[in-house]
Every structure is written in C-alpha cells, then in structure tokens.
Amino acid sequence: MESALGELHNVPLHVLDHIDEHQSIETTVHEIVEKVSQLRASDLFFALDDNALMLGCRQMGILRRFRPFSANFGRKLINHIKALAGIDLGDRNRPSEGRWIFRREDASVIDLRINSIPTINGEDLTIRLLDRNFGLIPLDDFGLLSHELSRLKWLLGRKAGMILVTGPTGSGKSTTLYSCLQQLNDGSRKINTLEDPVEYIVKGIRQSQINPKLGIDFADLLVACLRQGPDVIMVGEIRDPQTAETAVRAAASGHLVLATLHSPFAAKAVNAMVSYGVAPRAFAETLLGVVSQRLVRRLCEHCRVPVDMSPVPDFLNDVRRDLPDDWTPCIYSAGHCERCHDTGFVASHCVPEILVATPEVRRAIADRLMPDVIARVARSSDAHLSFRRAALARVALGITTIEEVMRALPLDELEDPSDEATALPAEEVASLVNATSSTVPPPHHQSLRNTSLSEALVDEQSMRVSPARNDSTDWERTGGNS
Numbered sequence: 255m256e257s258a259l260g261e262l263h264n265v266p267l268h269v270l271d272h273i274d275e276h277q278s279i280e281t282t283v284h285e286i287v288e289k290v291s292q293l294r295a296s297d298l299f300f301a302l303d304d305n306a307l308m309l310g311c312r313q314m315g316i317l318r319r320f321r322p323f324s325a326n327f328g329r330k331l332i333n334h335i336k337a338l339a340g341i342d343l344g345d346r347n348r349p350s351e352g353r354w355i356f357r358r359e360d361a362s363v364i365d366l367r368i369n370s371i372p373t374i375n376g377e378d379l380t381i382r383l384l385d386r387n388f389g390l391i392p393l394d395d396f397g398l399l400s401h402e403l404s405r406l407k408w409l410l411g412r413k414a415g416m417i418l419v420t421g422p423t424g425s426g427k428s429t430t431l432y433s434c435l436q437q438l439n440d441g442s443r444k445i446n447t448l449e450d451p452v453e454y455i456v457k458g459i460r461q462s463q464i465n466p467k468l469g470i471d472f473a474d475l476l477v478a479c480l481r482q483g484p485d486v487i488m489v490g491e492i493r494d495p496q497t498a499e500t501a502v503r504a505a506a507s508g509h510l511v512l513a514t515l516h517s518p519f520a521a522k523a524v525n526a527m528v529s530y531g532v533a534p535r536a537f538a539e540t541l542l543g544v545v546s547q548r549l550v551r552r553l554c555e556h557c558r559v560p561v562d563m564s565p566v567p568d569f570l571n572d573v574r575r576d577l578p579d580d581w582t583p584c585i586y587s588a589g590h591c592e593r594c595h596d597t598g599f600v601a602s603h604c605v606p607e608i609l610v611a612t613p614e615v616r617r618a619i620a621d622r623l624m625p626d627v628i629a630r631v632a633r634s635s636d637a638h639l640s641f642r643r644a645a646l647a648r649v650a651l652g653i654t655t656i657e658e659v660m661r662a663l664p665l666d667e668l669e670d671p672s673d674e675a676t677a678l679p680a681e682e683v684a685s686l687v688n689a690t691s692s693t694v695p696p697p698h699h700q701s702l703r704n705t706s707l708s709e710a711l712v713d714e715q716s717m718r719v720s721p722a723r724n725d726s727t728d729w730e731r732t733g734g735n736s
C-alpha cells in the first residue's frame with residue numbers, strides 16, 4: 255500500500271505539457287506561475303542540471319511534478335525569474351533571494367519569494383507563492399468542527415496566558431495564527447506581532463518583522479514590543495531560550511501570547527518549552543492551551559467515491575457524538591475529474607488536536623510528567639480533543655480519506671486509547687507514573703484500529719482507495735537525469 259500511496263502522490267500534472275520551447279521566455283514564465291497559482295500550490299521548484307530542467311510544485315502538501323524542459327531553455331527561465339526578482343545573475347555560486355509581485359490573469363496579486371542555491375547537480379530555484387486571497391481565513395470558515403471551534407474560541411477569549419500552535423513545517427501553523435488574530439482583531443485590543451517574515455498584512459494590527467542581518471531577533475523584538483503596551487502578542491516562532499522565557503513572562507504579566515513552536519503533538523510542547531530552559535511550574539501557570547495540527551487534502555466533492563462501510567460497521571462509533579444526528583455510515587475515497595485536475599482533492603484542510611490547560615493538566619506539567627501522561631490526564635478531564643477524534647470525524651464526514659489521515663498524522667496519535675485507563679483521576683495517574691519511573695516509553699499497539707479498517711477496505715473489499723497510475727515515477731528518481 256505504501257508504494258501505491260507513493261505513486262498516487264507523484265501523479266504528474268499535465269497543465270504545462272502544451273508549452274513549446276520556441277515561445278518567448280517571458281510568456282512561458284508567466285504561464286508557469288499562472289498555472290501553478292491556479293493549482294493553489296504553495297511552492298514551485300526548478301531543479302536544473304546539465305541535461306534538463308525538472309519542474310515541480312508542492313500542492314496541498316504533496317510534491318507534484320510537471321514535464322521537464324531542456325537545460326538550455328531551463329537556464330533562460332531561471333535567469334528571467336531571477337531578473338524579475340531583482341537577483342544578481344552574475345553570481346550563481348552563492349545562495350540568493352528576491353521577491354516578485356505577480357499579477358494573475360484575474361488581476362489578483364500574488365507575492366512570490368524566490369530563493370536560489372547552488373547544488374552539486376546544478377542550480378535549485380524555489381518560488382514560494384503567498385496568495386493573499388487565500389491566506390486570511392476567518393476562524394468560522396476554517397473548517398473546524400463546532401466543538402473544536404468553541405474550544406478554540408474559549409481559549410482566545412482569555413485575557414492573559416499563552417496559546418501555542420504546534421506542528422511540523424508546512425502544517426499551516428501561521429494560517430491558524432492569522433485566523434486567531436483576525437478573531438481577536440475587533441478593535442477592543444492592541445495587537446502586536448513579531449514575524450519572520452510577515453506573510454499577510456492584517457489591517458488593524460501592528461506587525462514587525464525580525465531582521466537577523468541587522469541583529470534583530472525574536473527575543474530582542476519581543477522585549478521591545480512589551481514596552482508598547484499590547485494586549486495580544488503573536489510570536490511567529492519560539493525557537494530559542496530567550497524568546498521562550500520572555501514569552502512566558504509576557505503571558506504571566508497580563509498579556510495574551512500566541513506563538514508557534516516545533517513539536518509533533520500538543521502535550522510534547524511542554525518538552526520543547528522545558529528544553530529551552532523554561533521552568534515547568536512557570537510554564538504550567540501561564541499555559542492556556544496547545545493546538546497541534548496537520549494538513550490533509552480535502553476531497554473533491556464532485557468525484558469522491560463512496561466506500562461501503564458494512565465490513566466494519568463499528569469503526570466510527572468513537573466519533574459518533576461528533577457527527578450530525580442524520581449521519582449515515584459512509585466514507586469516501588478519492589476519484590478524479592476535471593475540477594480537481596484528476597487529483598481527487600481540492601484544497602488543504604486542517605486537522606487539529608486541542609489540549610486545554612485545566613488545573614489537572616497544569617499540575618501534571620508542573621510535576622514534570624511525561625507528555626503521554628499529560629495527554630492522558632487531559633483526556634480524563636475532557637480537556638483533550640485528540641488527533642484521532644478530529645481525523646476520524648473528518649473521514650466520517652467525507653472531508654478526507656483514511657489514506658490521507660494515515661499519511662499526514664502521527665500514527666501513534668491515531669491509536670485507540672480505549673484500552674488505556676482514560677477515566678483515571680490525575681492523582682492516580684501521577685502516582686502510577688512516579689512509581690514506575692517517568693522514562694518508560696509510551697506503549698505501542700501494533701493493531702491500530704485505523705490500520706485494520708484501512709486494510710479491511712483495501713484488501714478484503716478490493717476498494718479503489720488509492721488509484722495508482724502506471725505513468726507515475728517519483729520526483730527524486732527523475733530529478734537528476736532526464
């Protein structure tokens with residue numbers, strides 16, 4: 255199944271196949287960026303070597319490739335883009351970056367960040383597409399389920415404390431933060447942000463950009479920003495001890511602090527903060543909650559294919575409470591049609607894990623309990639909306655597929671916790687852990703119910719869950735020698 259997924263992800267896109275290398279460079283560059291922006295790709299990649307230019311993009315978090323071009327034509331394309339971005343064409347041996355504002359055919363504007371590095375294979379040029387038309391999404395339109403939305407709004411309604419948004423690079427953390435800021439930006443609060451870079455300009459809030467070249471980092475800017483008397487501070491990323499400590503101090507002194515942090519799941523944010531030297535007790539006192547997140551691809555509603563649930567009728571019982579009363583047991587797999595460019599998917603969709611710092615959770619953090627125990631304590635006091643619950647509800651609602659969930663979410667977090675003592679009171683959990691040493695790794699259950707279901711559907715029913723294509727090869731294999 256792994257290989258089928260791999261092939262599915264690398265189905266080539268044909269939207270640039272018609273380009274003739276005799277047409278002008280200017281027209282070609284314009285056409286490439288226009289088409290790629292229509293696909294709502296986040297990045298466009300050019301990999302040049304002696305033989306060819308390989309062209310790819312990241313669409314909804316997945317690497318896709320286009321047809322290759324000749325090396326000669328590719329060099330001209332890269333040079334033209336660099337010139338438009340104000341990059342010196344003379345020095346190909348150093349990393350360089352630039353910016354270019356692109357006007358689309360529908361007159362909307364996209365901000366393009368261009369970055370070029372030399373590799374031993376040839377030049378690599380990446381264009382990051384910041385589409386301001388899609389960047390700012392009101393929290394109500396974010397695709398959160400109602401119980402998730404109310405939990406997040408409750409967190410944002412606190413006057414002071416810290417809300418962390420975590421997840422790997424490319425998991426949409428800044429989009430979530432911007433939506434949260436928009437929710438708070440009602441004129442009743444002074445909002446300052448520290449960003450690297452400022453991705454979207456939001457009317458009504460004061461946005462500052464860090465500038466490492468001038469020696470202005472998050473920590474310095476945060477200290478200065480606190481003197482500006484803000485009610486809300488958004489810290490683009492906590493990535494050093496000084497920023498972590500200052501952010502905690504700011505949250506403790508009456509500010510609402512929103513920040514992103516690298517951490518695979520919510521309870522592990524505690525480890526990240528402690529690794530930056532923050533005292534667990536101080537952190538516990540200021541923490542309001544953690545949102546961890548991943549992006550899955552949203553199914554195209556025009557071509558999604560219903561999958562019979564009868565072989566596994568109880569699979570979604572756990573999330574029945576999160577589904578509408580009239581929900582009928584049905585899930586979907588990806589199809590293909592013109593509207594989704596034959597991919598079966600139309601957009602990225604955020605799957606959140608939300609952990610609220612209740613008194614029990616705070617005590618567990620202050621007591622330096624392990625992340626899995628903190629999560630268990632949170633579950634026992636209904637302070638935890640798990641990845642599993644969020645993901646399965648989205649499968650049940652036909653928003654995404656089981657394969658997407660298994661691709662994008664940490665598998666350990668999809669485990670069924672029902673065999674754990676979820677109703678265990680916090681003190682008992684704490685004493686249990688203290689007695690057994692806090693270094694015991696979390697148990698790993700081989701028999702994930704999700705895996706069994708997926709296998710049941712794919713193997714026993716021979717459902718067409720992952721339509722593999724014969725003409726697909728992966729980017730890496732074709733990248734160097736075409």
Ligand SMILES: [Zn+2]
Pocket residue numbers: 554555556557558589590591592593594595596598599
């Ligand atoms: Zn479709």
